[in-house]
Amino acid sequence: MNSIGINQAFFGRTQYLDLLKRRVIDLKEGYRQNIAFLGSCYVGKSTLIHYFLANLDEPDVVPIYLDLENKELPYFFFKFTGTLLYNFSKIKNLPLHDDLNLLIESTKGIIPHTIDVIQKIRTDLTKGKNIDTFSGLLTLPEVFTNETGKSCILIFDEFQNLEEFAIADVFQYLGKKIMTQKRCFYILTSSYPVEAKKILAEKLSLLFGNFEIMMVEAFDLQASQQFIEQSLVDKRIGAQLKSFLTDFTGGHPLYLNLICQEVLNLSAIHVQNEIYMPILSQAVENTIFNRWGVISRHFELIVCDLCTGKGGRIVTEILIALSNGQHKTDELLSSIGVKKTQITQRLNRLLELGVIVKNGTFYYLKDKLFKYWVKYVYQKRLKDVELAPDKQRRQFKDEFNACVEIFKVSSRKDFPARIxxxxxxxxxxxxxxxxxxxxxxxxxxxxxxxxxxxxxxxLDIIKAKTTGSEWFMVTKKENLGESDINLILAESKRAARKPERCVMISLSTIDENARLKALQERFWIWNENELNTLLTLFDKPHIL
Ligand SMILES: Nc1ncnc2c1ncn2[C@@H]1O[C@H](COP(=O)(O)OP(=O)(O)O)[C@@H](O)[C@H]1O
Ligand SMILES: [Mg+2]
Structure with missing residues (x-):
């Protein structure tokens, strides 16, 4: 499990933390609303939960956090009961032990019934009665809340792994428990949103215990920029490099973190207070190009996971083709040269795992930096015939510098030109x-x-002609207002032929009257979200 180190400060996520705080207040007031946090691997779900728990200061609420990644039933038992008793002891100012037996000794006078149940579950566990152990544990919070009058927060991190306990209908069973345990607030997380949503909809869609689904995404542009500043402590970095880094990492806190750490190390070695290209480029080389660089290793493990087993070569080829900008099934087919079913099978699996995303007929890699690594590091390692590490390193550096240059050139262009x-x-x-x-x-x-x-x-207008028709687009970085719409309406009346389509494009939200008017006129409205999707699809840097 990854956790924030001492020198890595937690950053942002206030909207989720506020939501969690509200839900804890609701819980104390007798209204329980469960939450599921879903999002890609390493996007920051566990970190968010850890931070929330570290700052939870509620004498009447006992949290139980269970990380279910690759864990077995005995672990589940010890962690479940141990955490419950430990956190209860903490609230009651009882001695804090790491050992379950000692915890049982020091709490049994206060919560005898709960302890009896724990002892019974332990007997079931030692006898190998898995189903009884599991169901006993799921009943335990209820026993505890009844005995103490306190509430519980039960967190299953990577909850889809409950399936691994090989207990029939494990989720239906959990669902039943959740419904009746009104004093338990359940928080689930999963790095596999597709699978998790399916479980939530089909098996955990409960009468009185529905889950509110919160998608955890990478940091947005503003948060990423602030995160870089915070991570670089007292070092300065220019606006353009900061923007580049944001775009390059896709705002992924893990990558931002690791690259900024390396930048900090290098700037200490070279005694520099301001970060320029050579340091950034070296930091990227160290973390992403070097075989033992942290991000490089991380990606290698991911690829290893995805591409081992039967047909692994096809997955490798798919990843490489996608990283080279081949997005459609036909393009993939012609570059990989296997049967269509073989490709679609693998694509579907990659979709399920959340590695790729589909939009229309386009498939693309979700993680921008991973895509970069596949294209500029992994592919070369596989395909280069000449064993010349220095040449590869130089090439990597040149390509990275070129990539920064392209970003700089794009970001100097004005908004209409980018559109x-x-x-x-x-x-x-x-x-x-x-x-x-x-x-x-x-x-x-x-x-x-x-x-x-x-x-x-x-007002900046773009007129775009297709065969036989014309589109009018209004592009404005700032807020669009009603007067802008009137202007484009007047322009389209003046035109020889009515434009087939008008699109209002803005990075800021459009004001409500203008929105209504635009909808009435059947104009399309594209804001940051739509634009960023298109820019990602067509491999262009986001507009900052
Ligand atoms: N809010 C945050 N502030 C600072 N660093 C973060 C934050 N969220 C994630 N990180 C970094 O990303 C890493 C991976 O996050 P993690 O919570 O383990 O992801 P997940 O549980 O979603 O797989 C963390 O170890 C940390 O370095
Ligand atoms: Mg996690």
Whole structure:
């Protein structure tokens, strides 16, 4: 299990922490609402829970945290009972032992009934009665809350692993318990959102104990930037490099953390107070290119996991093809050269594992940095015939520098120009953006112009022609208002032919009146979320 070290401060996540605090208050008031935190591996779910628990200061609420990754029933028993008694002892100012027997001794005078039940479960465990042990443990919180009048928070980290206990209908069983234990607040986490949602919908959709699903994502742009600043302590870093790092890591706290740590180490060695390209580039080389670099090892283990076993080679080839920008099944087929069913089977598994995402007919790797590593490190290691590590290293460095340069050039371009670049990529594909389906045509001609509003302000417009029709787009980084919509309406009335489609594109949210008006006119609205999806699909840096 990963946990935050002493020199790594916890950062952000206030929205989830606030939610958890509210749910604890609700629990004390007799209203219990369970939560499931779902999100990719290493995105920060356990860290969030640990931080929440470390700061939980409620004498009437006893938490039990269980990490279920690769754990067996005996562990589950000792951890479950041990944590319960330990946290109860803490609240009661009783001696704090690490040993279950000692904990039992010091608490049995106060909670005799709970201790009796624990002893019985232990007997079941030693006799190998797995089902009785498991059901006994799930009943224990109820016994405890009845005896003490306290509430419990039960946390199953990576809860899908309960399946490994080989107990028939384990989730239905858990569901029944959850329904009746109104004084237990359940928090589940899972790194496999697809599988977890299925379990939650099919087996844990309960009458009085439904789970509120919270998706935990990587840090957003602003949080990433602040996180970098915090991680670099007293070292300065320019806005552009900070933005680059955010985009490069996709805001993943783990990667930001590891790269920033390395940057800090290097800046100490080279006695530098400001971070420039050479240090960043060296830090990336050390962590991502070097075989024993932390991120490199991390990715290697992931690939090893995904690509061992029968048909592993196909998975490797799929990962490589996706990293090289081949997104569609047909493209994958022609580059890998195996049967279609073989590809779709593997793609489906990768989808289930959350390694890739599908949008329309496009498949892409979810983790940006992993994609970078597959493309620039892993692929080369596999395919290079010449054993020349220095050459590979130099090449990696050059490619990384080029990548930073491209980012810098893009980020210097203004907003309309970035949108035009994106429009040039469309080719009659349909995509899902924020739950809506959009068919995006191949544009033959794209021009930008400025319209002057009554107040004399300029509004950036893009006109894009397909064969036989025209699209009008308004691009504005800031808030779009009603006057902007009126302006584009007037422009479309002036046009020889009514535009087929008007799209309002803005990085800020659009004000409510303007939104209603746009919807009334059947305009499309694209905000940050839609834009970022498109930029990811077409391999472009996000607009910061
Ligand atoms: N909020 C955060 N603040 C600082 N670092 C974080 C945060 N969230 C995650 N991390 C970093 O990412 C690593 C992996 O997070 P973890 O909680 O283990 O992921 P998950 O449980 O989702 O698989 C942590 O060990 C830590 O280094
Ligand atoms: Mg975890």
């Amino acid at each position: 035009m670049e994106l429009l040039h990529c469309f080719d009659n594909e349909a995509f899902n953006l924020n739950g809506r389906k959009y068919k995006l045509p191949l544009f033959q001609e794209i021009v930008s112009l400025k319209l002057k509003s009554e107040t004399g302000r300029d």
